[in-house]
Amino acid sequence: MVELTLSNLEGKKDSLTGNLTFTQSKEYRYGMVIYGIFYCTSMLADDFGQGWFTIPGFIIAIMALIAAYFPYSFAKKAGTAHLKEDEIEIDLDEKATYEHIPDSPVKLDELNEITINIVSSFRWWSSYIIMQFIIDKDGEEKTFGVVIKNRKQEEQYLEVLDSWYKAGYPVKEITGSGFRIFKLNQGKNYEDVQRIKRKYGIEW
Numbered sequence: 001m002v003e004l005t006l007s008n009l010e011g012k013k014d015s016l017t018g019n020l021t022f023t024q025s026k027e028y029r030y031g032m033v034i035y036g037i038f039y040c041t042s043m044l045a046d047d048f049g050q051g052w053f054t055i056p057g058f059i060i061a062i063m064a065l066i067a068a069y070f071p072y073s074f075a076k077k078a079g080t081a082h083l084k085e086d087e088i089e090i091d092l093d094e095k096a097t098y099e100h101i102p103d104s105p106v107k108l109d110e111l112n113e114i115t116i117n118i119v120s121s122f123r124w125w126s127s128y129i130i131m132q133f134i135i136d137k138d139g140e141e142k143t144f145g146v147v148i149k150n151r152k153q154e155e156q157y158l159e160v161l162d163s164w165y166k167a168g169y170p171v172k173e174i175t176g177s178g179f180r181i182f183k184l185n186q187g188k189n190y191e192d193v194q195r196i197k198r199k200y201g202i203e204w
Contacts (some may be wrong), residue, residue, distance in 0.1 A: 031068025
């Protein structure tokens with residue numbers, strides 16, 4: 001079992017990819033606006049006799065660009081999600097009501113499909129991964145988000161995910177750009193895909 005932060009990720013879809021992506025976050029939209037303003041201003045500063053602003057303007061623009069890729073608003077806590085070998089328990093914060101979040105517990109053997117959309121992933125010195133779960137039961141979709149905040153949680157999550165694949169639950173992992181992956185970062189080449197199909201007996 002792994003206990004993760006539950007986030008309120010609704011079923012919003014990007015018009016290009018058809019999936020929820022970090023580019024739909026407040027941080028990305030505000031960050032890119034600030035980046036554009038300060039980048040253009042610093043480029044024109046010399047023409048307006050404000051050459052002193054060129055370097056500070058570029059620094060602010062780069063900082064805004066970096067911040068745009070960290071969708072913290074998508075990680076806002078709405079409760080706790082307990083991912084187990086055969087079910088998902090969802091504990092919402094008091095007084096929180098979200099129609100798009102499924103009732104708890106979610107029995108995995110009753111689902112038509114479990115789509116895990118990797119919205120944002122940073123895995124350098126630690127792990128910070130935001131995922132959207134799309135649960136299909138009898139043609140009705142419900143969604144919720146979970147946040148992995150460190151390496152230990154990532155390891156626990158991968159153990160649970162491995163048990164889901166071995167049990168034959170209808171799990172499908174995708175990136176924000178719509179590419180199929182396996183256990184966060186596998187299945188990116190032909191050899192990987194064939195090995196995964198043989199070991200777990202899944203369709204790709």
